[in-house]
Amino acid sequence: MSTLRRHLHPLSCTDRPVDMASRRPLRDLSGLPILAAFADNWENAKCFQAREGDLMINTYPKSGTTWISEIVELILHNGDTKKTQRGAIYERVPFLEFAVPDLPTGTEILNAMESPRVIKSHLPVQITPESFWEKNCKVIYVARNPKDVLVSYYHFHRMAVVHPDPGTFDEFIQNFMKGNISYGPWGDHVKGWWKLAKQRDILYLFYEDMLEDPKREIKKVMKYLGKNLPEDVLEDIKQRTSFKAMKENQMANYSTIPSNVMDQSISPFMRKGTCGDWKSHLTVAQNELFDEYYKKEMSDTDLTFRF
Numbered sequence: 091m092s093t094l095r096r097h098l099h100p101l102s103c104t105d106r107p108v109d110m111a112s113r114r115p116l117r118d119l120s121g122l123p124i125l126a127a128f129a130d131n132w133e134n135a136k137c138f139q140a141r142e143g144d145l146m147i148n149t150y151p152k153s154g155t156t157w158i159s160e161i162v163e164l165i166l167h168n169g170d171t172k173k174t175q176r177g178a179i180y181e182r183v184p185f186l187e188f189a190v191p192d193l194p195t196g197t198e199i200l201n202a203m204e205s206p207r208v209i210k211s212h213l214p215v216q217i218t219p220e221s222f223w224e225k226n227c228k229v230i231y232v233a234r235n236p237k238d239v240l241v242s243y244y245h246f247h248r249m250a251v252v253h254p255d256p257g258t259f260d261e262f263i264q265n266f267m268k269g270n271i272s273y274g275p276w277g278d279h280v281k282g283w284w285k286l287a288k289q290r291d292i293l294y295l296f297y298e299d300m301l302e303d304p305k306r307e308i309k310k311v312m313k314y315l316g317k318n319l320p321e322d323v324l325e326d327i328k329q330r331t332s333f334k335a336m337k338e339n340q341m342a343n344y345s346t347i348p349s350n351v352m353d354q355s356i357s358p359f360m361r362k363g364t365c366g367d368w369k370s371h372l373t374v375a376q377n378e379l380f381d382e383y384y385k386k387e388m389s390d391t392d393l394t395f396r397f
């Protein structure tokens with residue numbers, strides 16, 4: 091690993107003793123529950139200075155952030171994998187509000203990065219730093235149906251100790267429906283960005299559409315980014331961003347993160363990559379309760395999801 095990479099993201103350095111202050115309870119950020127370590131650094135994230143030409147990828151957690159990031163990276167580099175293999179996805183697309191003790195924060199990494207930058211964030215609309223709007227930055231938002239988000243987020247809590255202990259799956263469902271998880275209520279997040287996408291030039295995508303017809307969605311991203319790539323390059327990008335390819339790609343599958351931070355033997359980061367895995371997790375009773383929750387959440391919007 092180069093000195094630069096070690097400097098930029100010591101998480102890649104597997105011999106590092108990591109004191110992640112793990113399993114801390116969530117903290118409240120103006121009404122939004124968030125990881126305690128992220129809240130500790132909030133003042134820096136809030137004041138983040140976006141630059142002209144920055145692109146933000148925003149999602150509620152577990153909705154396809156890594157997938158769309160890899161697609162964007164490949165499109166911006168005209169499908170050249172030598173360029174996209176230059177670092178792990180969390181180095182190429184730094185995580186704005188990321189902060190854990192003793193590691194460089196997302197903002198520190200981003201401030202040291204040359205433009206144009208592709209920036210990952212899970213922040214809801216209302217607390218996204220103003221500078222993104224002042225600088226007219228492009229935003230790609232990806233939404234995923236909440237049952238699959240729920241299941242994916244549960245397994246992610248089990249393997250990534252920066253989260254609080256998820257408890258049993260049933261307890262986690264209750265917390266999810268109450269919005270008592272990091273980044274708060276799923277419904278507010280997807281609806282907030284949906285509303286804004288009607289007012290601003292934001293590309294709002296759905297995970298299920300990406301699964302259904304990846305090429306069609308890749309083309310939408312390409313157009314949004316003002317690129318025009320030939321059909322064979324698009325086909326190659328589709329192959330390289332398939333679940334199977336990304337699961338095997340060390341620069342996309344988070345395998346370079348030490349196991350005391352993300353324990354992929356508990357649950358891999360690239361876990362299933364499907365629509366409908368919730369069917370093998372939720373009982374009939376849990377599903378009925380969740381359907382009620384979903385109906386209520388969606389009663390004031392024209393936004394709909396496929397399950």
Ligand code: PPS
Binds near residue numbers: 336
């Ligand atoms: S994070 O931690 O919030 O940034 O996670 P995120 O990347 O948003 O979401 C992880 C889920 O996305 C799945 N994934 C994919 N699905 C299909 N195709 C591709 N290429 C792909 N890459 C990642 C990943 O497997 C997680 O979903 P689950 O349901 O847990 O498998």
